[in-house]
Amino acid sequence: MxxxxxxxxxxxxxxxxxxxxxxxxxxxxxxxxxxxxxxxxxxxxxxxxxxxxxxxxxxxxxxxxxxxxxxxxxxxxxxxxxxxxxxxxxxxxxxxxxxxxxxxxxxxxxxxxxxxxxxxxxxxRECIKPPRPTLEDIRQYLRGAPFANWADGARNFAAAERLEPKDRKAYLRTLLYPGRFCYSWMTGLMASNDDAVAFVNERPPARLTVGLIARALECRQTAADPDALFSARRTLLSQIDACASLFAEGYDLPR
CATH class of the missing domain: 3.30.460.10 (Beta Polymerase, domain 2)
Known part of the structure; x- marks a missing residue:
């Protein structure tokens, strides 16, 4: 043994x-x-x-x-x-x-x-493999309903006066999603929050507040309440702008 x-x-x-x-x-x-x-x-x-x-x-x-x-x-x-x-x-x-x-x-x-x-x-019973979505397929998808729905939720949280217990999970996801958006936009891949945060930490898009996303990841990893992050909720407005700029201005992150 x-x-x-x-x-x-x-x-x-x-x-x-x-x-x-x-x-x-x-x-x-x-x-x-x-x-x-x-x-x-x-x-x-x-x-x-x-x-x-x-x-x-x-x-x-x-x-x-x-x-x-x-x-x-x-x-x-x-x-x-x-x-x-x-x-x-x-x-x-x-x-x-x-x-x-x-x-x-x-x-x-x-x-x-x-x-x-x-x-x-x-x-x-039967292995079915669909055609693999292309990078452009992923980008068209992300810039549509996923981004619009996330941005609407982010604006609602930014304007809220308090974080209700029932909204903790949704708020934490809202903080994490910019990292996932940027990761999938650049790579065309799906990965964990851990991998997405590591990616944007190494190659941060312009104006994206990566530190807030990293703090949200730590909260998730430890299964803690995100209440301590609620004071940063208005940063979500600039996170929306950062993602929108990445989607609109080009495909390359700073090297």
């Missing part, structure tokens, strides 16, 4: 990720019974797959590839089964789905990249 000093300690987030994958596998067995041969494959994506999973702040993203797609009624049934299996884990489940042609459903370009590069197989 090796000495205790040589035994690698497994952190709480690694244990949480293992528990999340275990729950996802059990859940997918229930979904297989419901969907039968319609379900071609089920996969963990998101932070449970590409890294940085956090028990408090992470969702459990599960991607389903089906033969012909899912009806709203079928989706509701799948979500209900997740809650029935575990209220705690079921509340974290976020379902991404498509048909075999990747022409229907909820499966944005960045999540397709995540699926192609990082997916953890939960079950697979």
């Amino acid at each position: 090796p000495p205790l000093s040589s035994v690698t300690q497994v952190g709480p987030n690694e244990l949480a990720r293992a528990a999340a994958i275990d729950f996802a596998r059990r859940l997918v067995r229930h979904w297989q019974e419901a969907l039968g041969t319609e379900l071609l494959g089920a996969y963990a994506i998101g932070s449970a797959a590409h890294g940085g999973f956090n028990l408090r702040y992470s969702d459990l993203d599960i991607a389903l590839v089906t033969a012909a797609g899912l009806s709203p009624q079928a989706l509701d049934r799948l979500r209900s089964e997740a809650f029935e299996l575990s209220v705690d884990w079921g509340s974290k489940v976020s379902v991404f789905w498509t048909n075999r042609h990747f022409s229907l459903g909820r499966f944005p370009p960045l999540d397709r990249i995540d699926y192609l590069d990082h997916a953890v197989v939960l079950m697979e």
Whole structure:
């Protein structure tokens, strides 16, 4: 038996990720019974797959590839089964789905990249590989609804007088997203918050306040409340401008 000093300690987030994958596998067995041969494959994506999973702040993203797609009624049934299996884990489940042609459903370009590069197989009857989104595909996607929705939320937080407990998770994500936007804009890839923050720290876009993003990452890693960061909320307005400038002015970060 090796000495205790040589035994690698497994952190709480690694244990949480293992528990999340275990729950996802059990859940997918229930979904297989419901969907039968319609379900071609089920996969963990998101932070449970590409890294940085956090028990408090992470969702459990599960991607389903089906033969012909899912009806709203079928989706509701799948979500209900997740809650029935575990209220705690079921509340974290976020379902991404498509048909075999990747022409229907909820499966944005960045999540397709995540699926192609990082997916953890939960079950697979048939391996379906969609065309890889190009860098320009990713950029067109980011400058659309993802940026607009994040910017709206960021402005709301910037104008708020207090941070409600129910909004802590959303606020922390809002602080972190500029790093993820810039990382994916420059690389066309999906990665963990840790990797995105490391990237923008090494190659900071003009006017982006990287220090605030790094503080938000530390808060996430330790599963702390982000209340101490609320005083910096108006910095989100300049973060919006920094991301908008990157999207509008060119593709290259300072070297």
